[in-house]
Amino acid sequence: MNAAIVGIGATDFSKNSGRSELQLAAEAVRAALTDAGLEPSDVDGLVSFTMDTNAEIAVARELGIPELTFFSRIHYGGGAACATVQQAAMAVATGAAKVVVCYRAFNERSGHRFGQVQTAAAANIDNSWSYPMGLGTPAAMVAMFARRYMHEYGATSEDFGRIAVIDRKHAATNPHAWFHNRPITLDDHQASRWIAEPLRLLDCCQETDGGVALVVTSAEHARDLPNKPAHIKAATQGSAVDQFTMTSYYRDDLTRLPEMGVVARGLWKRSGIGPSDVDVAVLYDHFTPFVLVQLEELGFCGRGEARDFVASGALELDGDLPLNPHGGQLGEAYLHGMNGIAEGVRQVRGTAVNQVGGVEHVLVTAGTGVPTSGLVLGQG
Amino acid sequence: MRIGDSLPEWHVEATPTFVISTAIATRDFQDVHHDRDLAIKRGSKDIFINILTTTGLVQRYVTDWAGPEALVRQVNIRLGAPCYAYDTLKFFGQVVERENQELTVEVVGRTGHGDHVTGVVKIEVPA
Amino acid sequence: MTDKSAIEKEAARIAERGESAPRLARDPVNLPMINNWLEAIGDQHPGYTEVAPPAMVQVWTMGGLHGQRTSDDPLGAMMAILDEAGFTSVVATNSDQTYHRYLRVGEHVSVTSTLEDVTGPKKTALGEGWFVTTRSTWYVGDEPVAEMRFRVLKCRPAEKPAPQPEAPRAQAIRPAINRDTEYFWEGCKQGELRIQRCGGCGLLRHPPGPMCPECGATKPKYLVSDGRGVVYSYVVHHHPQVPGKQTPFVVALVELDEGVRMLFELDGEPSIGLPVEVVFTKIDDELTMPSWRPRADR
Numbered sequence: 001m002n003a004a005i006v007g008i009g010a011t012d013f014s015k016n017s018g019r020s021e022l023q024l025a026a027e028a029v030r031a032a033l034t035d036a037g038l039e040p041s042d043v044d045g046l047v048s049f050t051m052d053t054n055a056e057i058a059v060a061r062e063l064g065i066p067e068l069t070f071f072s073r074i075h076y077g078g079g080a081a082c083a084t085v086q087q088a089a090m091a092v093a094t095g096a097a098k099v100v101v102c103y104r105a106f107n108e109r110s111g112h113r114f115g116q117v118q119t120a121a122a123a124n125i126d127n128s129w130s131y132p133m134g135l136g137t138p139a140a141m142v143a144m145f146a147r148r149y150m151h152e153y154g155a156t157s158e159d160f161g162r163i164a165v166i167d168r169k170h171a172a173t174n175p176h177a178w179f180h181n182r183p184i185t186l187d188d189h190q191a192s193r194w195i196a197e198p199l200r201l202l203d204c205c206q207e208t209d210g211g212v213a214l215v216v217t218s219a220e221h222a223r224d225l226p227n228k229p230a231h232i233k234a235a236t237q238g239s240a241v242d243q244f245t246m247t248s249y250y251r252d253d254l255t256r257l258p259e260m261g262v263v264a265r266g267l268w269k270r271s272g273i274g275p276s277d278v279d280v281a282v283l284y285d286h287f288t289p290f291v292l293v294q295l296e297e298l299g300f301c302g303r304g305e306a307r308d309f310v311a312s313g314a315l316e317l318d319g320d321l322p323l324n325p326h327g328g329q330l331g332e333a334y335l336h337g338m339n340g341i342a343e344g345v346r347q348v349r350g351t352a353v354n355q356v357g358g359v360e361h362v363l364v365t366a367g368t369g370v371p372t373s374g375l376v377l378g379q380g
Numbered sequence: 381m382r383i384g385d386s387l388p389e390w391h392v393e394a395t396p397t398f399v400i401s402t403a404i405a406t407r408d409f410q411d412v413h414h415d416r417d418l419a420i421k422r423g424s425k426d427i428f429i430n431i432l433t434t435t436g437l438v439q440r441y442v443t444d445w446a447g448p449e450a451l452v453r454q455v456n457i458r459l460g461a462p463c464y465a466y467d468t469l470k471f472f473g474q475v476v477e478r479e480n481q482e483l484t485v486e487v488v489g490r491t492g493h494g495d496h497v498t499g500v501v502k503i504e505v506p507a
Numbered sequence: 508m509t510d511k512s513a514i515e516k517e518a519a520r521i522a523e524r525g526e527s528a529p530r531l532a533r534d535p536v537n538l539p540m541i542n543n544w545l546e547a548i549g550d551q552h553p554g555y556t557e558v559a560p561p562a563m564v565q566v567w568t569m570g571g572l573h574g575q576r577t578s579d580d581p582l583g584a585m586m587a588i589l590d591e592a593g594f595t596s597v598v599a600t601n602s603d604q605t606y607h608r609y610l611r612v613g614e615h616v617s618v619t620s621t622l623e624d625v626t627g628p629k630k631t632a633l634g635e636g637w638f639v640t641t642r643s644t645w646y647v648g649d650e651p652v653a654e655m656r657f658r659v660l661k662c663r664p665a666e667k668p669a670p671q672p673e674a675p676r677a678q679a680i681r682p683a684i685n686r687d688t689e690y691f692w693e694g695c696k697q698g699e700l701r702i703q704r705c706g707g708c709g710l711l712r713h714p715p716g717p718m719c720p721e722c723g724a725t726k727p728k729y730l731v732s733d734g735r736g737v738v739y740s741y742v743v744h745h746h747p748q749v750p751g752k753q754t755p756f757v758v759a760l761v762e763l764d765e766g767v768r769m770l771f772e773l774d775g776e777p778s779i780g781l782p783v784e785v786v787f788t789k790i791d792d793e794l795t796m797p798s799w800r801p802r803a804d805r
Contacts, residue, residue, distance in 0.1 A: 015492030109492065117749050119680055128682035129714045132796065133771050134749050135758045136680065140742050144760055144770075148740040151779045182391065182468070194755075197743035249760050250713065250768050254740060398547075405540075405547035407569035422596075423664060431599040432565055433548070439562040440550045448554045452561045456603035 001270075003089035004222040004229035005377065007036025007215030008342040013178055013333035016110040017209035025054040025105035026062035028211030033063075036215040037226040038099060043215075045070035045097030047087045049080040049104055049336060059103065070097035076245060077114075078284060078367025079237075081337030082375040086235035088216035098217060104338045105211030113207055114138060130247050139204050139287060140196035141246040142369055146289035147198055148254040153304035157198055160288040161189030162310045163323075164202045164330050167285060170317065171327025174353050178206055179331045203288040205329040212338035214345070219380070230348040230377045233361065234270035238262030239371035246369045255304075257290065260297040260365065263374040268299075271376040273361055275299040278376075280347045280356050281321050282340040282364040285328040290368040298363070317354055325354035337366045344377045381483060381505060387445045387473030392437060394491075396465040399427050406432035416465070428462040429469075434497050438487050441471045442501045446483070450503045453482075457499035467491040481505050510592055511628065514637065517588045518625035527579040529617035529646060532567040536610045540566070558609040564645055564653045565604070568618040581622035582641045582659075589661040594628075594636055601640075601658035608652055616645045616652065623656065636662025679751025681794060687717045690729050695795040700785045701729040702767055713767040734785035735802065736763035741777040759783065759799050773799040 009031025011017070011024050033040060040063040046056040047070075056071040070091045074080035081104070088100035108114060117136035121127055135141060149155055168184045171177035184202060192201040222229035240258035242251050251258070268274050275298060283294050292306035300321055301309040315323035326332045326343040333339050344362040346352040359379075366373040392398070396416075403413035408430040411418040419427045439455055463469050470490050477484035481504050489497040534540065536559050544563055545555060552560070559567075570576070576583030586597065610616065620643045627637030638660055645653040684692050694701035703715035707724025718725050741759040748754060752772075759773035761783055773783065783799040790796055 016494050116747055117680075119750060122680045123683050125683050125685055125688060126714070128684065128688060129770060131680045132682040133758055133798075134679075134744060134752045134756055135742065135770065136749055137744075137747065140744050140758070143742040144740050144758070147742065147779070151740070181389075194743070194745040196745060197755075247770075249740075249770060254760075392549075401547040405543045406563075406566050407571055409572045409574075431602055432562075432569075435565075435602055435604065436544070436548045436550070436560070436562045439560065440548055440552070443550075443552055448552050451609070452606060454603075454605045455562055456601075458601050459599060 001089045001093060001232045001235060002219050003092045003216055004219050004231045005085065005214050005341070005345050006217055006222045006225045006227055006229050007032040007038065008345050009033070009035055009213045010176075010335075010339065010342060011105070011211045013176065013208050013210040013335070013339075014109075015207070015209060017107055021105050021107055021111070022054050022058055022062060024107070024209070024211035025052070025059050025103050025213075028105055028213040029059060029063055029101050029103050032101060032213035032215045035227065038215065040065045042099045043101055044068055045088060045091050045100030047072045047074070047084040047100060047102045049073065049077070049084070050075045051077055051080075051336075052104055052106070054103070054105055070100060076367065076370040076372070078286060078336040079370035079372040081284070081341060081366035081373065082235060082364055083237045083366065083373035085214060085216060085232060085341060085375055086237065086373060089232045089235055092216060092218050098221065100216045101213055102216065102338070103211065103213040104336050106336075107209045108334060109207040109209050111209070115204070115207055126244055126247070135247070137196065138246060138369075139199050142287040142289060143196040143199045144249060145254055145293075145369070146287075149289060149293065150198060152255050153307070155292065155307045157200065158186060158190065159292065159307035159310065160199075160203050161186050163285065163288040163291045164189050166315050167324050167328040167330040170325050170354055171331025174327050174332060176353075177327040177332040178208065179327065199287060199289070205286045205334045208333040208335060210333055210335055212335045212342055214338070214341055228349045229380065230345040231380055233273070233376040233378045234267045235373070235375050236263055236266030236270065237371065237373045238266065243371060245371070248369070255293065257293050257297050257368055259372050260294055260368060260374075263365065263372055264298045267363070267374050267376050271361070271378075273376065278321060278361050278363045279359045280325060280344070280362045281323050282328075282344050282362060283323060284337050284340065284365045284368050284372075285324060285330050286334070286367065288330070291323075294365060294368060298365075317356060322356045325352055325356060340364055341375065344375065348377050348379060381446070381475060381478070383475050383478055385475045387441065387471075387485065387487075390441055390444070390471040392469040392471070394429060394463050394465055394467045394469055396427065399429055399465050402433040402436070403430050406430060406436070408432055424462065424464070426464040426466065428464045431457075431459060434459065434463070434489070437469070437471070437489065438497065438499045438501060441473060441487060442485050442503060445473070446503055446505060449506045452501065452503050454502040455499065457497050459497055460495040461491060461493040463489070463491050463496040467493070469496060481507055514588060514592055514627070515625065518585060518622065521581050521584050522622045524579065524581065526619045526621050527577065527581060529619050530568060530577055531617045532615060533571060534567070535615040536567060536612050538612055541612075558611055561606040561609060561653070562604070564606065564610065564616075565655065567616050568645070581620050582639065585622055585625060585639050586661060589637055589639070594661040594663050596633065596636075596662050596664050598633065598660050598662075599657070600638070600660050601656065603656040605654045606652070610647070610652060614647045616647055618643050618645050631660060631662060633660065634662040634664050636660045679790070679796075687715055691715065692794070694729070694731070695787055695797050698787050700732040700734040700769075700797060702732050702763070702765055703727050704730045711765055711767050713769055730765070732763055732765055732785075736761040736783060738773070738777060738779055738781040738783060739768055740779060741773065743777065761799055771798045775799075775801040
């Protein structure tokens with residue numbers, strides 16, 4: 001694609017921001033524009049999540065963005081993350097806009113917490129097959145998949161825990177991470193309380209107040225801007241057969257994430273690279289079991305083999321496939337995957353705190369268990 | 381140790397064991413500091429740290445930084461959000477005044493719910 | 508006489524009494540208690556072998572497990588008055604301690620208190636309340652060794668709905684029901700577990716929908732299931748609380764003998780492959796909920 005991410009910006013990541021979601025969005029967008037070397041008046045497109053409470057026009061008002069020729073929203077929670085960049089890239093490629101900012105901001109800890117049972121969501125007819133039965137939190141919905149995955153492949157709670165240990169290890173050396181300086185051991189993971197068996201507390205991502213924004217423009221325009229661009233090598237969305245939001249329980253196989261398989265096929269085809277060409281993987285990690293399934297769907301290992309792949313040390317910073325060097329959403333912050341894209345950009349620029357050497361390609365994925373999206377970012 | 385110097389950030393994991401053992405070590409037997417059922421019944425989310433412990437933690441934060449030769453002259457604290465079991469209490473501090481050997485250090489202890497404690501500690505350091 | 512002036516009058520009366528009689532600590536300053544304190548706080552300061560950590564000063568004179576306030580204790584007297592006026596909750600808000608010198612092991616401290624200030628009623632995040640400030644002085648013999656201004660907030664707890672120890676089923680989340688799904692819930696009311704069956708090609712389908720993904724027909728019918736199947740996967744839910752449920756509880760995804768999967772709560776010890784059958788529980792005239800129980804003949 002003829003587009004690149006040229007600016008990234010974020011607020012602090014906290015448990016109680018003390019300000020409105022609109023202020024967080026405005027601060028993140030302004031920071032991203034400053035990073036890109038652009039002015040609000042340069043922006044003519046905005047993209048966010050359907051779930052975001054900050055209307056494009058409200059963000060434009062706060063920033064003093066005078067005119068917009070493109071605005072768009074993506075559905076399905078965290079599955080939207082990489083798709084916001086896809087929307088922006090398509091807008092830039094078609095001439096619908098020149099400079100598009102993707103943003104996501106919320107008080108997800110001090111305000112509306114996704115980890116609680118959302119009784120209002122029960123009004124959705126799809127949810128009438130889960131919420132009234134007591135299945136009403138994302139953790140519990142993922143736990144249903146995880147239990148079957150354990151049953152079929154012999155995976156254990158410790159196999160899930162290794163993902164948490166890696167994320168927290170990487171977060172421990174990232175000063176922006178909530179869990180900076182606070183690594184955990186596998187024993188800590190095993191000692192943490194049950195949330196929804198087989199998921200423990202430390203299998204679940206944090207809840208965060210904060211905002212992240214990304215500036216997308218054409219590759220040509222990117223050449224005139226101060227930062228090394230992170231080129232969008234491929235971007236795609238994915239949904240698969242008999243798809244539900246978090247509760248796709250009626251497919252033949254409950255150990256897979258076929259929508260991520262759709263994303264994987266699209267990314268490899270459009271970028272011309274394959275799993276072995278990926279230098280850094282930023283995989284969506286709201287719950288640890290789905291990181292294992294993603295490794296399989298994306299082709300980094302065979303079905304049921306993710307636990308051995310993880311135990312081999314491949315995901316360490318000096319391993320074959322460094323995972324979430326910023327600490328992921330378990331370690332850095334839960335920003336619906338947008339902070340992971342920002343980390344992908346830093347890895348391409350060579351400016352990450354836990355920088356991996358010689359990065360050519362970064363893979364970033366969005367929310368799992370929902371219709372999702374993915375990105376391959378790379379050098380020019 | 382000059383005005384503006386920051387103390388290194390310090391994290392305390394307020395495990396139930398920590399909340400209870402410090403309450404007992406400070407001879408504070410109020411049920412909200414050791415009995416979760418009663419704490420919840422009284423409207424709390426969980427058991428929480430008692431004020432004598434917070435005073436102790438603030439003193440320790442400053443003396444850990446200043447060294448064992450420093451003499452503590454005053455610990456003034458104001459409490460905000462309770463520090464519940466399973467919270468992480470993060471301490472930050474800064475030197476705000478120095479007069480000869482007398483230093484004034486401002487301290488904040490913060491959890492995910494907000495500021496648990498803000499305080500001022502006066503110490504005397506060796507010449 | 509208003510509450511406010513009554514409370515202020517009582518406060519003035521207590522303040523006029525001045526300093527309470529010295530109350531002696533249970534024990535002299537001693538190493539075992541110092542070491543317990545250091546261990547709990549995690550303080551590795553090497554200097555507390557002959558003197559006590561200054562922040563322990565209040566510890567020496569705490570009332571203890573069965574402690575009772577002395578009759579002339581001004582804080583206790585003021586609290587009783589506020590309790591009576593309905594300000595029953597107490598939280599400590601300030602502690603300002605000044606240490607004139609470090610206490611040596613073996614010294615026996617005593618403490619006196621005065622009521623310094625009572626202000627209120629004030630609106631706070633915790634509810635309407637009074638701030639009560641006392642001043643305490645610790646002595647070794649006649650020598651004052653430390654002082655403290657201590658402030659508590661005595662408040663009337665903000666009105667909150669009483670906690671519900673029992674979670675009646677009526678509080679549970681009710682299903683959204685529309686034209687495409689009402690046959691299922693109607694079946695539950697009649698004690699039937701219904702599976703959507705395509706009127707065109709006969710495809711069985713759950714959850715249901717208005718158009719058959721196989722043949723495109725829009726005339727769905729249903730068959731009545733035997734209500735038996737085996738557990739395909741399950742979750743034991745612990746946190747957070749779920750309206751109408753007592754944690755922990757089990758939700759099981761069951762593969763029915765007819766081939767489709769359905770997800771309900773399971774009353775029993777779960778395992779994959781466990782044979783189960785459906786049971787129906789009437790919630791009210793509008794709603795009957797299905798759930799699973801282990802099969803007796805397994």
